[in-house]
Amino acid sequence: MERVQLLQAHGVSSGNRSEVAGRSTFAARERPARTCGRFPCRQYAEAIQRVAIITGYMPFFNGASEESTGKKILLLTPRGFCAGVVRAIDVVKIALDVYGAPIYVRKEIVHNRHVVDQLRSAGAIFVEELSEAPEGGRVIFSAHGISPAVRREAAERKLKVIDATCPLVTKVHLEAQRFAKKGYTIILIGHKDHDEVIGTLGEAPGSSILVETEEDVDRLEVQDPARICYLTQTTLSLDETRGIINKLKAKYPQIEGPPAQDICYATENRQMAVKAVAPNCETLLVVGSQNSSNSRRLVEVCRNSGVPAYLVDDYDEVDPGWLRDVNVIAVTAGASAPENLVRDLIELLKRHHGFGTVEEVEIKEEDVRFSLPGELVPHARRLTTISL
Numbered sequence: 001m002e003r004v005q006l007l008q009a010h011g012v013s014s015g016n017r018s019e020v021a022g023r024s025t026f027a028a029r030e031r032p033a034r035t036c037g038r039f040p041c042r043q044y045a046e047a048i049q050r051v052a053i054i055t056g057y058m059p060f061f062n063g064a065s066e067e068s069t070g071k072k073i074l075l076l077t078p079r080g081f082c083a084g085v086v087r088a089i090d091v092v093k094i095a096l097d098v099y100g101a102p103i104y105v106r107k108e109i110v111h112n113r114h115v116v117d118q119l120r121s122a123g124a125i126f127v128e129e130l131s132e133a134p135e136g137g138r139v140i141f142s143a144h145g146i147s148p149a150v151r152r153e154a155a156e157r158k159l160k161v162i163d164a165t166c167p168l169v170t171k172v173h174l175e176a177q178r179f180a181k182k183g184y185t186i187i188l189i190g191h192k193d194h195d196e197v198i199g200t201l202g203e204a205p206g207s208s209i210l211v212e213t214e215e216d217v218d219r220l221e222v223q224d225p226a227r228i229c230y231l232t233q234t235t236l237s238l239d240e241t242r243g244i245i246n247k248l249k250a251k252y253p254q255i256e257g258p259p260a261q262d263i264c265y266a267t268e269n270r271q272m273a274v275k276a277v278a279p280n281c282e283t284l285l286v287v288g289s290q291n292s293s294n295s296r297r298l299v300e301v302c303r304n305s306g307v308p309a310y311l312v313d314d315y316d317e318v319d320p321g322w323l324r325d326v327n328v329i330a331v332t333a334g335a336s337a338p339e340n341l342v343r344d345l346i347e348l349l350k351r352h353h354g355f356g357t358v359e360e361v362e363i364k365e366e367d368v369r370f371s372l373p374g375e376l377v378p379h380a381r382r383l384t385t386i387s388l
Ligand code: SF4
Pocket: 082, 083, 084, 085, 143, 166, 167, 168, 169, 234, 235, 264, 265, 266, 267, 294, 335
C-alpha cells in the first residue's frame, strides 16, 4: 500500500521528515507548515489547507504503482475509532469479563450497529431506559453521557453503575455546570435528539437553550445578554459551528465560550482529512452508522466541497451506481466504525469494482488514550486493544 503523509501544522521533526521522505513520493514536494504549540487550533486547519493548495497535492499522480485498471482508493488517516470509543467498548468488554452477563448498557454504547451487535452477542443487554434494568443490576452509561437526572434514578434503583462517558463529553458537562452556577444562560449548539445533547442540556435544564442553525440564532431571545455563554456538541461540523458562533458573537458581543473548543480532536481530524483529500477524489465513502453524528458530518463536509459522499454501515450498503465512471475514490470511517469494516470495504472495492491501488493519505497522527474508569483498571490487564 502506498503511504502518503501531509505534514502537520504542529511541526515535523527533521527525523520524522526524513522518515516521511523515505516513504512517500509526496515528500519531495513538501512545504513546511506553520507550527503552533496548541491543539486543536485554527492554525492546524489552515495549515492543512495551505499544504494542499501550495503543493497542488495529487498523490495518485506521484508514481504509485498502478495496476491495469488505473482505479485508485485513497484511504484516509486518521479514520475510525477515537479514544472515547475505544474506552467505551473496552468498558463493556471488561465488565462482561469480570462480572459476567447480564450487563446492562443504557443506550447504544457508541453509535455503530456492528459494535452494538457484537457486544450484544457477547452478553450485553442494551436498554433505552434504566427502568428496563432490574433493581440492583449492573449498568453502563454510554460514551455520549447522561444527565444528572439519570444518575439520580440509578442511585434510587440501587444500580451498580460504570460510567463510560467520554472524558471530552464530561468536559462539556463541567463547563455547563460552571456557567450554570454563575447564573448564565447556556446556548448549546447541537442536534436536538442526540444522546449527548440530551445529557448536556440536563445539566442545567432551566437555563439552557438549544440552537441548531444560524436561523435559530435570529429567533433567540435571552433575558440578560450580559450573562450568556455558548457550548457545543463534540461531534459537529467545524464550519457550520463556526458560522453559528460568529452569528452569536455578532448578536451578543459579551457572550462567553468554553476555554477550548468543545468539538473534539477526533471529529476535527477526520473532517480535516476529508477536506484535504476532497479536491483529489471523485467520490467519498464514509463507513459509519446513520445515527453517528460525526460520520454524517464527514459526508456533509465532502459534499460541501462539491464531491459526492455516501455513508454506509458496511460494503453491503454500497450502491454500484455510485461507483460508475469513478476512477479515484476516497474511503474514511467515523469515530465509532470498526477498522475491519473498512478493510472489508477496500477488499470488495478491489475485487468487484476494479480498484487496483490503495494509497493511505495521512494528515495527522493520533495518539490520544483515555484511562478506564477506576473500578475497571485492576481488571484491564488482558484487554487493551479493540479488534472488532
Ligand atoms: S467522537 Fe470525540 S467526544 Fe465522541 S467519543 Fe470520540 S473522542 Fe469522545
